[in-house]
Amino acid sequence: MTTPFTQRRRAVISQLGARRLAAGKGAVDSLLITRPASCYYLTGFTGDAGALVLSRRGTTLVTDGRFTAQAREQTSGVRIVQQRRSLPAAIGEFVRAAGLRKVGFDASHITVAQLGAMRKAAGGRVQWTASEGLVEAWRGRKDSQELATMRRAAILAGQVLEGALKLLEPGVRELEIASEIEYQMRQLGASGPAFETIVAFGERSAYPHARAGAKRLRKNELVVLDLGAILAHYCSDITRTVVVGRASARIRQWHKAVLEAEGAAIEAVKAGVSCGEVDAAARNVLAGYRLDHYFVHSTGHGLGLEVHEDPRVAKGQKHILEPGNVITIEPGVYVPGVGGIRIEDDVAVHATNTEVLTRIPRDLIEI
């Protein structure tokens, strides 16, 4: 039976021997996949623990007793091995028993201790090679079905955000809004939030990653809402900044600058353009307003099965955008003691155009 999962495995396996792997030192005879999102991408398995070994002889999922029944139900054409000891030890034992010699592993996901345990269990004849990025590069190029799902996830996030705006009134707490947001996204069919929902009022909006707290909203304060939903395994991510009351002239100016920066970055997104160029487009606009030193993070990140994945949209990033890439564009300015403004949308790269997946207005709404 051919499924998207079997097709993806076949594509990855066909690359093992042939090419020099992304960050690796050369060809490998097998690839160890440990990121849960990549395990799902290649097999459909959604368990919390386990790892895949891909080689020309097939795909093996090593997992523990909690997940073997689930693995058999969710996967097809995958051999399931139940670990008796720790996962790294079980992977090492399997590699030895299968006679594999050159195993590629994800050095940015495997810990020093895990590599030590795998080496020990596999024995000295196995060579472990850092070769991350192969599956992640495939994941970065979304197919039309994935894009359709991500479109729905982005629209859902926008709906939830618009609903949350209606709840903003003086006296309400950040946590109440965050809680409603996550409740509503599930009511609309999401399996849950893609990350801890950010609701930041007043000065707290100056923290780009503020955790929603007990603070109550006061009149004329800034409100940053940053939320994302997981729908059918795929993530969305959207941010809007509004004022409940009247915005000061300064806040209006900052919002105008961020909106213009976001527009410039979205305009820059095209197949063939580097992520660094997209980042620079946003940064240059803010520099024109002398606000670039208040823009303390990168312009965006890849989005898909994980809420942060390749490619990074940051200063100097050389990744060239390809059709199927989905990235966030989210410039902001953060003035300690005063407040912050961020506007974020999700953008898909197509061969001949760019599609903004999130579809709600970006204005500084004064409620």
Added chain:
Amino acid sequence: MTTPFTQRRRAVISQLGARRLAAGKGAVDSLLITRPASCYYLTGFTGDAGALVLSRRGTTLVTDGRFTAQAREQTSGVRIVQQRRSLPAAIGEFVRAAGLRKVGFDASHITVAQLGAMRKAAGGRVQWTASEGLVEAWRGRKDSQELATMRRAAILAGQVLEGALKLLEPGVRELEIASEIEYQMRQLGASGPAFETIVAFGERSAYPHARAGAKRLRKNELVVLDLGAILAHYCSDITRTVVVGRASARIRQWHKAVLEAEGAAIEAVKAGVSCGEVDAAARNVLAGYRLDHYFVHSTGHGLGLEVHEDPRVAKGQKHILEPGNVITIEPGVYVPGVGGIRIEDDVAVHATNTEVLTRIPRDLIEI
């Protein structure tokens, strides 16, 4: 100003030179702390990114521009260094500039790629030594304030679970119940769920870590509810299994066995006893019912700032329980194609007694 955070740092720093570190090869002059929960434990910092370097000369928090303002507000007596490049590179540069020579790091948290980047930035004169477990051992011994918080978190989880039982009726979906559970815990003051809430109906209860899905409840089906709340940074974790309708004789027998296994394990929890002995107490009861092969996971885990932390309560684990340890006890039986039963409570070890923090009935409730 003396806070719990400064006291904890002082205690950890005093151990750096004096003793052979847990898993390490000897004394170090500094310790790199990368687990977010341990960073919070030692400083109060709750940002999503950053790392601590502790040495006799003080504590430094390296973080990125998104979190420096927050770090200055949340911490006291900590030097804040803003990274310009990646976190590992910034740590390496700081270590070199500070003249540190023997840095202990957590090999079970640092990736192979991160260690490579730190080594490169720090230069060849710095020796990196795996020495995990030092802060985690401190975290395992909760003080009376931490225990008071965990008691509240456990009681809250029980209340939410009892509330969810009232919503169980034929036709309701797993996801609706999960969504209500997470909404209610926030209404009661939790900052959020400690993990993705598990709601599993019927055959799906045979998956110990089932993700709540679209399945609707039918009469006489098993229902497993496994949830936890984060309250003032500390986690709780509770599971109950009920039947909406009438339980078969077989289900009653399994539930009786699991309840007896859980009771035996809780009875075994005492300061001075090993975690392996506690695990064996549960496993032996299930063996008496010839159900031990259906018990596919370990008996429990440490609980605190993280929902899974030291000590592990599993087969052969040699950790000796100490006053202040808080662990879960959660045996289960899982029969593929039929269903599963799990009962879980949170237990605190005191010098002369054991306290069950979760306080709701454990019976097989037939609703």
